[in-house]
Amino acid sequence: MEIIIQPDAAQSARLVAAFIARAMRRKPDLVLGLATGSTPVPLYRELIRRHREDGLDFSRVTAFNLDEYLGIGPDHPGSYRRFMQVQLFDHINLSPGHTHLPDGLAPDVEAHCRHYEAQIRASGGIDIQVLGIGSDGHIGFNEPSSSLASRTRTKTLTSRTRRDNARFFENPADVPVECITMGIGTIMESRICLLLAAGERKAEAVAGALEGPITAMNPASALQLHPDTRVFLDEAAAGKLKMRAYYDEVFARDVFWNKLRQEDGRTL
Numbered sequence: 001m002e003i004i005i006q007p008d009a010a011q012s013a014r015l016v017a018a019f020i021a022r023a024m025r026r027k028p029d030l031v032l033g034l035a036t037g038s039t040p041v042p043l044y045r046e047l048i049r050r051h052r053e054d055g056l057d058f059s060r061v062t063a064f065n066l067d068e069y070l071g072i073g074p075d076h077p078g079s080y081r082r083f084m085q086v087q088l089f090d091h092i093n094l095s096p097g098h099t100h101l102p103d104g105l106a107p108d109v110e111a112h113c114r115h116y117e118a119q120i121r122a123s124g125g126i127d128i129q130v131l132g133i134g135s136d137g138h139i140g141f142n143e144p145s146s147s148l149a150s151r152t153r154t155k156t157l158t159s160r161t162r163r164d165n166a167r168f169f170e171n172p173a174d175v176p177v178e179c180i181t182m183g184i185g186t187i188m189e190s191r192i193c194l195l196l197a198a199g200e201r202k203a204e205a206v207a208g209a210l211e212g213p214i215t216a217m218n219p220a221s222a223l224q225l226h227p228d229t230r231v232f233l234d235e236a237a238a239g240k241l242k243m244r245a246y247y248d249e250v251f252a253r254d255v256f257w258n259k260l261r262q263e264d265g266r267t268l
């Protein structure tokens, strides 16, 4: 894993956006895996800015989101579909037919989950998967105890996750109890994973995921087995890492990132 610690989340967002923009230049029909929550919002702003100012072209890109609440429709203000429309899709030239989220109102949920997996496969697989991390270590909505080999399916949310996500709903009691999420096995098949975390609230989950044992009790720890995961942290989220000095040294010496800075022509 490559662990990149930046002074703040805005700097991380700029780096990750430059990484994605480079990948899109090389492969215009890139398949992007996207995440919801507060963490990727600065990244989405940066992608929108690049689309507007630099003409970053999403017209051939396909997007698959990690998860959706079960029992609410796309127009519900708390739905992840709505979130993605407002935070990203409405502001870039990604074709609506190329955006995919699980359907929280699917009549046959199991068949829908199988279909979602088939759609990912048919697209050629996810090239770059953007991930946040829950305060309990979840990725997507794979709560602790999720099988590390799981596929897209329904999950029951923990009360901690429902509390964490209550801010997106008018009333905390409105947060759905169940969801549909890509499995950890699904996420692990992405060619590249970009895990973003910011804030002290994430420090413990991050330290467990990166430096702890691989365990279903911290689902993000499965990424230790992924061949190309890059982790972007702000100072607070990196606060509990033991090998911090080493990660900084590796990043400073990294030829790829130094070259990207030059290619991108911006101060990253």
Ligand code: GLP
Residues within 6 Å of the ligand: 035, 036, 037, 038, 039, 040, 066, 067, 131, 132, 133, 134, 135, 138, 139, 140, 141, 161, 165
């Ligand atoms: C949510 C999402 C995850 C996200 C995580 C962190 O519940 N399902 O994909 O990474 O929890 O959210 P936030 O970025 O708001 O802290």
